[in-house]
Amino acid sequence: MARNLANEPARVAVMFRKMLVIRAFEEAAGENFFAGHIRGSVHQYIGEESIAVGICENLRDDDYLTSNHRGHGHSIAKGADPRAMMLELFGKVGGTSNGKGGSMHIADFSVGMLGANGVIADGCTISVGAAQAVKLLGQDRIVVNFIGDGGINRGPFMEALNWAKVYELPVLFVCENNQIAASTTTRLVTAGGGIAKRAESFDVPAITIDGNDLFAVDSTAGRVVSEIRNGSGPQLIQAMTYRLRGHFAHDDAGYRDAGEAEAALEHEPIRRTESWLLENGLSQDEIDGMRDEVKAEITGFVEDAEQADWPDPSLAFTDVQDVGAPIVPGAEQ
Amino acid sequence: MSEMTYAQAARLGLQEEMRRDPTVWALGEDLGYEGGMAGQYSDLQAEFGDDRIVDTPISESTIMGAAVGAAMGGTRPIAELRFSDFAMCAVDELVNQAAKARYMFGGQARVPMVARMPIGIRGGVAAQHSQSPEAWYTHVPGLVVVTPGTPAENRGLLKSSIRCDDPVVYMEHKGLWGMTGQVDESDQSAIPLGVARTVRDGRDITIVSWSAQVGVVSEAAAALSGEGISVEVIDLRTLWPWDREAVMASVSKTGKLLVVHEAVRVGGFGGEIAAEVAEELGVPVARLGGERIPIPFSIPLEEAYKIKSDRIAARVREMLA
Numbered sequence: 223m224a225r226n227l228a229n230e231p232a233r234v235a236v237m238f239r240k241m242l243v244i245r246a247f248e249e250a251a252g253e254n255f256f257a258g259h260i261r262g263s264v265h266q267y268i269g270e271e272s273i274a275v276g277i278c279e280n281l282r283d284d285d286y287l288t289s290n291h292r293g294h295g296h297s298i299a300k301g302a303d304p305r306a307m308m309l310e311l312f313g314k315v316g317g318t319s320n321g322k323g324g325s326m327h328i329a330d331f332s333v334g335m336l337g338a339n340g341v342i343a344d345g346c347t348i349s350v351g352a353a354q355a356v357k358l359l360g361q362d363r364i365v366v367n368f369i370g371d372g373g374i375n376r377g378p379f380m381e382a383l384n385w386a387k388v389y390e391l392p393v394l395f396v397c398e399n400n401q402i403a404a405s406t407t408t409r410l411v412t413a414g415g416g417i418a419k420r421a422e423s424f425d426v427p428a429i430t431i432d433g434n435d436l437f438a439v440d441s442t443a444g445r446v447v448s449e450i451r452n453g454s455g456p457q458l459i460q461a462m463t464y465r466l467r468g469h470f471a472h473d474d475a476g477y478r479d480a481g482e483a484e485a486a487l488e489h490e491p492i493r494r495t496e497s498w499l500l501e502n503g504l505s506q507d508e509i510d511g512m513r514d515e516v517k518a519e520i521t522g523f524v525e526d527a528e529q530a531d532w533p534d535p536s537l538a539f540t541d542v543q544d545v546g547a548p549i550v551p552g553a554e555q
Numbered sequence: 556m557s558e559m560t561y562a563q564a565a566r567l568g569l570q571e572e573m574r575r576d577p578t579v580w581a582l583g584e585d586l587g588y589e590g591g592m593a594g595q596y597s598d599l600q601a602e603f604g605d606d607r608i609v610d611t612p613i614s615e616s617t618i619m620g621a622a623v624g625a626a627m628g629g630t631r632p633i634a635e636l637r638f639s640d641f642a643m644c645a646v647d648e649l650v651n652q653a654a655k656a657r658y659m660f661g662g663q664a665r666v667p668m669v670a671r672m673p674i675g676i677r678g679g680v681a682a683q684h685s686q687s688p689e690a691w692y693t694h695v696p697g698l699v700v701v702t703p704g705t706p707a708e709n710r711g712l713l714k715s716s717i718r719c720d721d722p723v724v725y726m727e728h729k730g731l732w733g734m735t736g737q738v739d740e741s742d743q744s745a746i747p748l749g750v751a752r753t754v755r756d757g758r759d760i761t762i763v764s765w766s767a768q769v770g771v772v773s774e775a776a777a778a779l780s781g782e783g784i785s786v787e788v789i790d791l792r793t794l795w796p797w798d799r800e801a802v803m804a805s806v807s808k809t810g811k812l813l814v815v816h817e818a819v820r821v822g823g824f825g826g827e828i829a830a831e832v833a834e835e836l837g838v839p840v841a842r843l844g845g846e847r848i849p850i851p852f853s854i855p856l857e858e859a860y861k862i863k864s865d866r867i868a869a870r871v872r873e874m875l876a
């Protein structure tokens with residue numbers, strides 16, 4: 223049964239705050255990338271926050287989530303600690319993987335976050351496997367897999383859909399359709415009636431929603447998650463959205479039509495949710511206060527990350543495997 | 556002569572081959588607007604059209620498999636996989652199909668394709684974007700494996716890889732994209748496959764290496780020369796076939812061999828060369844390669860993986876002691 227969210231400003235405020243955390247985290251990640259404090263690549267989730275937050279608000283801590291290269295928002299929404307994530311981006315001790323993984327490999331197994339992924343669509347097959355484990359162990363967890371609109375053209379996506387349906391597994395595929403994959407307009411390289419049609423061709427129920435509408439995401443996820451938990455088998459949500467920034471922080475998105483991103487600002491989820499909150503009991507002061515608080519929190523995490531220790535080089539040689547592991551320097555005796 | 560980067564030189568080599576032979580074409584993700592991850596395809600779509608520089612879906616198996624079919628069908632495709640790590644999504648098409656078609660079909664099929672898959676550490680892109688799996692492909696009968704180390708070689712070796720009638724695994728090093736060097740544009744000749752280059756002449760020991768690691772080896776050799784140790788440095792350039800003649804001749808002269816590579820030492824291609832040299836010449840051989848760990852993200856951890864010039868120099872001193 224769909225909840226009437228209009229009556230729950232407190233719930234909306236909680237989700238709004240999480241969206242603000244993701245936004246501030248991503249802004250800080252971008253700034254620190256340009257400042258040279260973060261290496262590699264940083265794929266920001268700016269403009270898509272409502273999807274992760276609206277979905278994850280309907281999950282339990284012990285539900286599983288698999289992600290892709292754009293995984294910071296998914297991780298925060300699932301309950302990963304943004305401070306540990308920031309330390310990870312800086313490659314420091316105390317990061318989610320103590321600096322071994324970085325941005326593309328954020329994971330927090332304590333909250334069911336089974337990992338971002340550097341390889342497109344590999345999360346799809348891992349998800350169906352996690353769901354098989356859930357089934358074997360007689361648990362009632364569900365597994366959520368986030369995939370992009372570009373990722374659906376890899377075989378593992380199609381294989382995983384088929385597989386999830388054949389074994390009636392508790393998997394929710396969430397396709398974040400921002401209509402672009404790196405610099406390629408996905409419409410130009412994607413045949414057929416789209417993502418939902420692909421799912422339906424496997425008898426996997428699919429629904430397309432406005433992903434920037436927090437309420438649509440929240441209420442759809444509420445219904446679908448409970449159906450899956452009650453044995454419906456796999457389902458897919460296609461959340462339409464827009465990537466407000468470049469593919470990664472160092473991409474100026476020059477392939478876009480002039481004015482496109484500016485026009486999209488009107489539909490971006492934080493602004494939309496903020497207007498709703500203003501109409502439903504929160505004052506501008508309260509909202510600004512929340513924003514300042516979140517910013518200060520993230521700034522604190524950045525400072526912590528700057529000051530945190532670099533990992534000892536010997537850490538490079540640990541956690542490879544049990545038998546046949548390399549010798550960890552300094553640990554010979 | 557003009558100065559250009561490793562990426563620009565590769566672009567030039569491809570452009571020359573595409574002008575020379577209308578059956579040469581490339582397929583991969585983000586080749587048109589983006590021009591490839593380092594500009595190695597920049598503006599080529601404008602010149603040759605979008606059916607010769609093809610922007611594909613994110614479908615690695617089909618990028619590789621389609622190249623196999625297109626090669627059988629009489630064209631010379633270049634399958635661009637962006638990272639050797641993503642090429643692993645298409646190893647089946649490369650190993651079970653491209654490499655074996657000629658043999659299995661009794662010589663009826665030829666697969667003149669280039670599978671382009673950059674290797675190596677570029678700095679902070681971690682375990683799934685930094686690997687050097689070149690040894691995997693040397694193990695597969697039917698494949699040629701090329702690892703260019705300079706701008707001029709990235710042009711000349713790409714040209715001969717495109718002209719090669721068998722499938723070539725072409726492994727540029729991501730850390731070299733910006734490396735500059737002199738390229739003679741008037742000389743359109745290709746650099747033959749299977750021929751090593753002597754980077755530095757020496758008497759006391761031979762160091763064999765390839766790809767970005769050659770630069771580090773050269774630093775070590777320069778440092779050692781200050782101590783009166785004379786190191787001969789050979790860049791293999793092609794791993795399969797490797798230039799046995801050049802390596803044997805050099806080691807026959809120096810009497811000692813050290814092989815150094817960025818890839819993991821265990822099961823690395825250095826082992827093959829060291830074993831061949833030891834069997835044939837019976838001289839002391841040694842290897843330096845990465846520890847058997849995934850490439851970590853954080854700076855001190857990534858640095859701990861690398862084979863630095865001081866370690867190479869120390870190993871040489873040990874071997875000569």
Ligand SMILES: Cc1ncc(C[n+]2csc(CCOP(=O)(O)OP(=O)(O)O)c2C)c(N)n1
Nearest residue numbers: 292340341342370371372373402403404641
């Ligand atoms: C197998 C594989 N191929 C290519 C890449 C390079 N790559 C990283 S992200 C990306 C685009 C992904 O687009 P989409 O799935 O729509 O996600 P978005 O970035 O829009 O969130 C590509 C091609 C990769 N990481 N893995």
Ligand SMILES: [Mg+2]
Nearest residue numbers: 370371402403
């Ligand atoms: Mg996309």
